[in-house]
Amino acid sequence: MPLPLYKESEETRLASVVEIVYPTCCGIDVHKNFLVACIAQTDERGNTKHVLRRFSTNTGDLRKLADWLMLYSCKDVCMESTGKYWIPVFNILEQTCNVVLTHPKYVKAIKGKKTDKKDAKWIAELFKCDLVRNSFIPPFDIRQLRDLCRYHTKLTHMVTSEKNRSQNCLTTCNFKLDAVFSDVFGKSASRILDTLIAQGNSDFDIAPLLHKRCKATAEEIRDALDGELSYAQAEKLKLIKSHMQGLENLKTALENLIHQLAEQFQAEITLLLTVPGINSTLTAIRIIAEIGNDMSVFETAKKLCSWAGVTPQNNESAGKKKTTRISRAGAYLKPLLVQIALASSSSAKNPEIRDKYLALKKRRGHKKAVIAISRRLLTAIWHMLNKRESYNAELYQKADKPPKNRVLTPEQAFALLRRNGYQISESVPA
Secondary structure: OOOOOOOOOHHHHHHHHOOOOOOEEEEEEEOOOEEEEEEEEEOOOOOEEEEEEEEEOOHHHHHHHHHHHHHOOOOEEEEEOOOOOHHHHHHHHOOOOEEEEEOHHHOOOOOOOOOHHHHHHHHHHHHHOOOOOOOOOOOHHHHHHHHHHHHHHHHHHHHHHHHHHHHHHHHHOOOOHHHHOOOOOOHHHHHHHHHHHHHOOOOOOOHHHOOOOOOOOHHHHHHHOOOOOOHHHHHHHHHHHHHHHHHHHHHHHHHHHHHHHHHHHHHHHHHHOOOOOOOOHHHHHHHHHHHOOOHHHOOOHHHHHHHHOOOEOOEEEOOEEEEOOEOOOOOOHHHHHHHHHHHHHOOOOOHHHHHHHHHHHHHHOHHHHHHHHHHHHHHHHHHHHHHOOOOOHHHHHHHHOOOOOOOOOHHHHHHHHHHOOOOOOOOOOO
């Protein structure tokens, strides 16, 4: 067998098999202080010419990058989502180019053959054949709102951390307020804690400090305060209280700013407030900040649920399913949906949600039932924003009613049994 006169490159073999979607495109390998850009120009015969150049990530050099792309008439750009380093590049190039952002795992190079130039070239080769999965990047106003909402979530976590530290101080000093109060930072408990810090001991009258709805008696609270508050712990509690007050003031100012920026989405907020479990305007704004107000970017409700991480994974090999756990996507949206699902499923005002939750909980357990309700609510949100309609509980109530025609084929009967958790066996066990 005669040997070929030349060695065919990997890019040429890829271009000969896969259709070229972007004849002129650019792949960018982004780093903290510099980036490497590779323009791939493919002619009619499928031959690709690569032009490589390195730029710094300063704003001036990024403008030179935009001019360099325009010089080659390149309007399609693809780059990895490397930490936060892609954001300055995206801010400059989105004005003149169609920028596609992708997860690094989809353009990962082979180990041992990895350099900055080869990475940029490989991204360009995959992108020109449209083999790159793009990430959802919302418009600028949604991105600004998302950043503020996520900052608000971080502040809430910081307040929770300070509450835990305060509780640890009380436990160290043998105070058992958590044993008599459901909320250590409620009205009655806060008054007692403030008096305890001010006096340095528990020798004070408790009865005037209790709220009329407090279930614990004064004797039980007195027994829980049988401890000794040291000077160090008292000063630490004062610092924690001061920090918590500062965080609450910061959250209030941030909420005002968030409501100000979200005024343009008032129509979408009004629709979301009709969803069971969404009782505050801030909750509706946080959902819009994560998924946006234009549902055309998600082709179906299933794709939105998959993007949010509330659908099972597909991990099957040799006919065996290895795992069906949900993915780690939706780090900010998923916890919010779970909170909404818990609120709606525990209320008797939403029988269509509560009945479904109880039915799923009986068969699959609490955790899987909550995720299923989260997916149902997110599916409803997609249809609401897509059709511009309010939440309609009657649609779920009609779906839960038994059909008028109760005659089923054997296949439909087996499917109904499997859907309700039954396993079909050939013989009935003795």
